[in-house]
Amino acid sequence: MHAGKWRIRSVASVAALAFTVATPVATAADPAASDRPSAETGTTAQQSSGSALLADVDYETWQRDVAAVIDVARPYIEQRTANTGGKKQAIVLDIDNTSLETDFHYFWELPTPAVKPVLDLTRFAESRGVDIFFVTARPGIIYSLTEYNLRKVGYPVDGLYVRDLPDLFHEVSKYKTGKRAEIEAKGYTIIANIGNNTSDLVGGHAEKTFKLPDYDGDLS
Numbered sequence: 136m137h138a139g140k141w142r143i144r145s146v147a148s149v150a151a152l153a154f155t156v157a158t159p160v161a162t163a164a165d166p167a168a169s170d171r172p173s174a175e176t177g178t179t180a181q182q183s184s185g186s187a188l189l190a191d192v193d194y195e196t197w198q199r200d201v202a203a204v205i206d207v208a209r210p211y212i213e214q215r216t217a218n219t220g221g222k223k224q225a226i227v228l229d230i231d232n233t234s235l236e237t238d239f240h241y242f243w244e245l246p247t248p249a250v251k252p253v254l255d256l257t258r259f260a261e262s263r264g265v266d267i268f269f270v271t272a273r274p275g276i277i278y279s280l281t282e283y284n285l286r287k288v289g290y291p292v293d294g295l296y297v298r299d300l301p302d303l304f305h306e307v308s309k310y311k312t313g314k315r316a317e318i319e320a321k322g323y324t325i326i327a328n329i330g331n332n333t334s335d336l337v338g339g340h341a342e343k344t345f346k347l348p349d350y351d352g353d354l355s
Contacts, residue, residue, distance in 0.1 A: 189238055192353050200348045205252040208345045215326045216263040225323040226260050227315055229330035230271040232354045233347055249288040257290055266293035270314045272307045275299045312338030
């Protein structure tokens with residue numbers, strides 16, 4: 136796995152995140168497949184709402200590359216949900232730099248904004264009866280903060296899986312595969328699995344995978 140998947144940037148950030156776990160969870164959202172080749176990268180990464188953290192990934196390029204993948208995923212979701220045959224359907228998503236713009240915001244910039252094309256896709260899928268699950272390598276200590284962030288920026292959340300202590304002894308890919316198997320065991324067909332790292336996607340237990348760009352690991 137990439138060493139930075141949900142990277143802790145400093146001891147101070149860990150303390151801040153742990154402190155914020157007590158933040159109340161929002162009860163309602165605010166109104167608000169194939170690998171794509173690495174795109175050109177700029178010399179600075181910026182976005183309109185704050186300072187970017189990555190000097191080697193251009194924010195606007197990343198947004199375009201994400202949108203290009205989601206543009207392929209959306210008609211597939213539309214087609215796949217046209218006739219469910221009465222079966223429960225689900226989409227599974229990674230969080231950092233898949234659902235949330237983690238590497239483009241400092242930890243104190245809360246809530247971390249959504250990756251808008253991905254947010255739009257999940258809302259579309261939910262409108263067609265699909266349940267939305269998140270499987271992340273984030274540690275269990277920030278479960279509440281993570282759920283709060285997802286809901287606050289508008290994501291539907293039907294399930295959130297974080298790594299508890301026993302999970303830390305497994306490879307991220309094995310842990311995520313196991314969680315998808317758990318979702319299937321609840322009677323769901325996982326019609327799409329979306330992530331930006333290979334460890335998010337390997338191991339099966341999904342009909343189709345969609346890989347967002349990570350630029351050879353420059354995005355965690």
